[in-house]
Amino acid sequence: DADVTQTPRNRITKTGKRIMLECSQTKGHDRMYWYRQDPGLGLRLIYYSFDVKDINKGEISDGYSVSRQAQAKFSLSLESAIPNQTALYFCATSDYGFTDTQYFGPGTRLTVL
Amino acid sequence: QKEVEQNSGPLSVPEGAIASLNCTYSDRGSQSFFWYRQYSGKSPELIMSIYSNGDKEDGRFTAQLNKASQYVSLLIRDSQPSDSATYLCAVINAGNNRKLIWGLGTSLAVNP
DSSP states (O other): OOSEEEEOSEEEEOTTOOEEEEEEEOSOOSEEEEEEEETTTEEEEEEEEEETTEEEEOTTOTTEEEEEEETTEEEEEESSOOGGGOEEEEEEEEOSSSSOOEEEOOOEEEEEO | OOSEEEOOOOEEEETTSOEEEEEEESOTTEEEEEEEEEOTTSOOEEEEEEOSSEEEEETTEEEEEETTTTEEEEEESSOOGGGOEEEEEEEEESSGGGOEEEOOOEEEEEEO
16 A cells, blocks of 8 residues: 555536645654646646644745644645646645655646546 | 755656755854655655765765865766655754755756
8 A cells, every 4th residue: 555645636616626745654753745847847846744733834835824733734725726726736745854865646637628 | 045946847857867966055053964856746755964074975976065165065986766856955053943944956857
């Protein structure tokens, strides 16, 4: 089984709809991240969480919210989706320490019409 | 100036050749350095990590770090068509909440 899973893998929705993307991990890591990736813009950090009670905004948090339900679960919500949120979304996890290596889920391809 | 810079490519090499990918970073306090490989539409996967000056080898891959010159490189020996992908460089510094700072990636094409 994959260590980091994301659901759904693909989603097509309409402008104004609320969307939730879910991430679960079995790696036992405390830190979890949400990124979006757009062609030519690279990976951009949306939100990150260092533990269940610690949530931080990344560089592009506007229009997004998150919930850390447990150490293993971190959800990303788009309260009112808009077309420019069409992108590939990745969840990642890392353990705390000098290495801080991040491990990625398979991604969710989101299309907002 | 971007914090982590990579040549976008595409870098094209023949099968069996050595591919050399380079990355420069701006923060002298950077401590941890990573190379990820990403196939189109897939998630990034870790290839190499390096933390101290010098070379680190893992199979056909060698990472090279030079903190004085603020660059990190990845060499791929005996390149295979399956190595064709985008290679992302990422850097962590001690401040900035230890977030990864990502380059935009270099596209590599290995031609049979």
